[in-house]
Amino acid sequence: MKNSLFVRTLLTTAISTLFAHAAMAGGFALQEQNASGAGTAYAGKSAAGEDASAAWFNPASMGRLKNQEVVLGLHLININAEFRSDGRSRDPSGSAANDGGNPSDPAFIPNFHYVRPLNDKMNFGFSVGAPFGLATNYNPGWVGRFQGIDSEIMTLDLNPSLSYRVDENLTVGAGVSAQYLKAKLSQAVQYPTAEGTATIKGDSWGYGYNVGALLQAGPNTRVGLAWRSEVEHDLEGTVNFAGNQAQSPAVRAATANSGLVSNITLPGNLSLSSVTRLDERWELLTDLTWTQWSKIQELNFQRVGAGADAQPIPASIFRWRNTLRYAVGFTRQMSEKTKIKFGAAFDETPVTSENRGVRLPDENRILLSAGSQYQLSPTCRVDIGATYFMARKAQINDDLDNRNQFGLVSGQYKANAVILSGQVSYRF
Numbered sequence: 001m002k003n004s005l006f007v008r009t010l011l012t013t014a015i016s017t018l019f020a021h022a023a024m025a026g027g028f029a030l031q032e033q034n035a036s037g038a039g040t041a042y043a044g045k046s047a048a049g050e051d052a053s054a055a056w057f058n059p060a061s062m063g064r065l066k067n068q069e070v071v072l073g074l075h076l077i078n079i080n081a082e083f084r085s086d087g088r089s090r091d092p093s094g095s096a097a098n099d100g101g102n103p104s105d106p107a108f109i110p111n112f113h114y115v116r117p118l119n120d121k122m123n124f125g126f127s128v129g130a131p132f133g134l135a136t137n138y139n140p141g142w143v144g145r146f147q148g149i150d151s152e153i154m155t156l157d158l159n160p161s162l163s164y165r166v167d168e169n170l171t172v173g174a175g176v177s178a179q180y181l182k183a184k185l186s187q188a189v190q191y192p193t194a195e196g197t198a199t200i201k202g203d204s205w206g207y208g209y210n211v212g213a214l215l216q217a218g219p220n221t222r223v224g225l226a227w228r229s230e231v232e233h234d235l236e237g238t239v240n241f242a243g244n245q246a247q248s249p250a251v252r253a254a255t256a257n258s259g260l261v262s263n264i265t266l267p268g269n270l271s272l273s274s275v276t277r278l279d280e281r282w283e284l285l286t287d288l289t290w291t292q293w294s295k296i297q298e299l300n301f302q303r304v305g306a307g308a309d310a311q312p313i314p315a316s317i318f319r320w321r322n323t324l325r326y327a328v329g330f331t332r333q334m335s336e337k338t339k340i341k342f343g344a345a346f347d348e349t350p351v352t353s354e355n356r357g358v359r360l361p362d363e364n365r366i367l368l369s370a371g372s373q374y375q376l377s378p379t380c381r382v383d384i385g386a387t388y389f390m391a392r393k394a395q396i397n398d399d400l401d402n403r404n405q406f407g408l409v410s411g412q413y414k415a416n417a418v419i420l421s422g423q424v425s426y427r428f
Contacts, residue, residue, distance in 0.1 A: 152184045220276055
């Protein structure tokens with residue numbers, strides 16, 4: 001029974017850490033799908049329609065484009081995060097160990113967008129983006145290693161779409177998504193007589209859709225409404241244990257490598273945006289985005305091809321809540337070729353204080369952005385943007401299962417980040 005409890009709880013940790021990678025990035029969603037919106041903190045994203053990336057944010061807004069256009073973008077996200085123990089943190093052996101260092105490595109996020117007018121009323125668009133991602137990588141010897149060391153996730157979303165101009169004031173659009181998800185994680189495992197590691201890998205294809213409308217609400221204002229659906233993933237993968245070779249036959253059987261399957265639904269989001277021309281040079285942009293994080297309540301995994309003595313994996317509880325993101329921005333046309341942009345956003349966390357753990361020590365954050373746009377030629381334009389975000393300090397007091405099987409991580413997380421964005425738009 002002692003071995004059974006030990007194995008069941010360590011497997012709970014292994015699986016529940018799957019979505020812990022983006023602890024400082026608003027759940028694990030990524031706004032960075034173009035650089036032309038980065039300077040305004042993505043205010044106005046569903047109404048801007050200024051380049052081919054409109055196909056991603058609101059397929060209706062790409063109806064504003066009159067020529068074929070390609071957008072190539074790249075973002076560098078550099079997060080500076082750290083955990084500071086309050087002196088009570090201990091691993092299962094009773095050691096204070098170390099605080100883990102900066103768990104967030106720099107990450108690059110590329111994206112691609114293409115729009116082609118089909119006739120006077122219809123446009124075709126195709127986008128490639130990464131709506132969820134990033135990673136955390138703690139020092140191997142850190143005090144919370146039994147709750148998580150490495151957690152990595154990658155998504156790739158292929159999104160063809162169409163827009164249709166109903167009349168001079170209203171355009172609608174729709175698209176479909178094929179989304180690939182790949183995940184890998186590891187953590188320390190305390191066997192009865194040694195310490196080892198468990199590593200989980202899994203991937204999946206899932207499918208969704210997006211719809212939107214763009215309304216010219218007056219001579220100087222347009223409003224965009226866009227819905228991107230949730231995507232359900234049926235993951236298939238493996239769990240592999242290292243360091244258990246010298247353990248008893250019962251422990252080796254209980255921690256035998258095997259396949260895994262699970263089901264997870266990544267959230268949908270609804271965005272309401274506006275763009276208002278204030279005068280010949282200034283524009284005001286706003287955005288309110290609701291994200292359906294309540295789709296992630298718990299994870300249930302089943303072993304595949306495991307022996308009869310392999311322990312089952314209990315459900316992992318998250319209890320995430322839906323969130324709102326608020327953004328406001330301004331643009332100013334400095335000259336015929338140059339435009340400057342700036343904006344701010346407030347992004348809520350889906351994590352409740354009672355469920356905060358090392359798996360996702362997330363908190364609300366404020367983002368400040370600035371950028372510029374330069375017309376290199378009649379057909380080529382460059383956008384750059386920079387964003388600084390500050391996350392509220394996140395308190396944590398987590399021993400995972402209240403049995404000290406994984407030690408105690410008690411203290412405070414703090415994080416800030418710089419995001420650098422750039423893109424080239426080419427019209428032909």
